[in-house]
Amino acid sequence: MKVRRAAATLAVIVPFACTGGETPTAPRTTPLEAVTESSGASSTAASIVVGIDVRPNTVANRIPLNANGTIPVAILGAAEFDVTTVDPLSLAFGPSDGPWTSPVHELGIPGVFDDHLQDVNEDGFIDLVTHYRVPDLAFVDGDELGCLTGATLGGDALRGCDPITTKP
Numbered sequence: 001m002k003v004r005r006a007a008a009t010l011a012v013i014v015p016f017a018c019t020g021g022e023t024p025t026a027p028r029t030t031p032l033e034a035v036t037e038s039s040g041a042s043s044t045a046a047s048i049v050v051g052i053d054v055r056p057n058t059v060a061n062r063i064p065l066n067a068n069g070t071i072p073v074a075i076l077g078a079a080e081f082d083v084t085t086v087d088p089l090s091l092a093f094g095p096s097d098g099p100w101t102s103p104v105h106e107l108g109i110p111g112v113f114d115d116h117l118q119d120v121n122e123d124g125f126i127d128l129v130t131h132y133r134v135p136d137l138a139f140v141d142g143d144e145l146g147c148l149t150g151a152t153l154g155g156d157a158l159r160g161c162d163p164i165t166t167k168p
Contacts, residue, residue: 051076052160054146056120056129061164063139063146070104070131073148075160077125086128086158088113090150093132095143096161103130139166 053074054061063071073093077083088107092100107113107130120127130148139146147161 047157047159048081048152050081050148050158050160051078052146052148052162053120053127054162054164056127061146061162063137063143063164063166064134065139065141065166065168067134070133071137073130073132073146073162074120075128075130075148076121076123077119077127078123079125083117083126083128085152085154087151087153088128088130091130091148092150093130093146093148094138095140096145096147099138100147100149101132101136101138104133105131139164141166141168 053076054063055072056074071093075083075086088103091107092102094100105112105116107116116129117126118129119125120129143166144163145161146164147159149157149159151157
């Protein structure tokens with residue numbers, strides 16, 4: 001299978017909002033109430049809404065709250081978004097209202113970053129798969145949305161959310 005990279009141009013900049021399950025390129029007008037400290041963006045900052053997939057290739061997106069393992073989260077590449085433009089040191093994942101946790105792997109190292117590029121949803125675009133230690137995540141029983149925050153290498157804030165279920 002040949003994987004194509006998306007264009008490096010970021011065409012979708014929308015107000016910072018995330019309700020889960022949205023089309024990543026759809027305009028948003030509702031400002032996010034929480035401040036995203038990990039990316040330096042505030043509730044009034046513009047953001048790129050990206051598609052993410054918590055536990056790629058699973059339907060339920062279950063996060064076992066008492067587990068010791070890791071949870072994979074993919075940032076989905078698209079024609080409008082090239083995941084290789086993501087600043088790997090800016091990424092964090094957690095509940096929609098935070099706090100967020102940094103990835104397990106040192107993605108700032110080029111070889112490590114490249115090892116996490118794959119096409120998880122088989123759409124022909126490269127995706128970036130990150131992993132987060134479950135004990136470090138701030139999810140509680142009943143949380144329904146997992147969100148990833150970060151920035152591009154050009155400094156644009158990004159955010160994506162995916163529905164989840166939690167289990168003690």
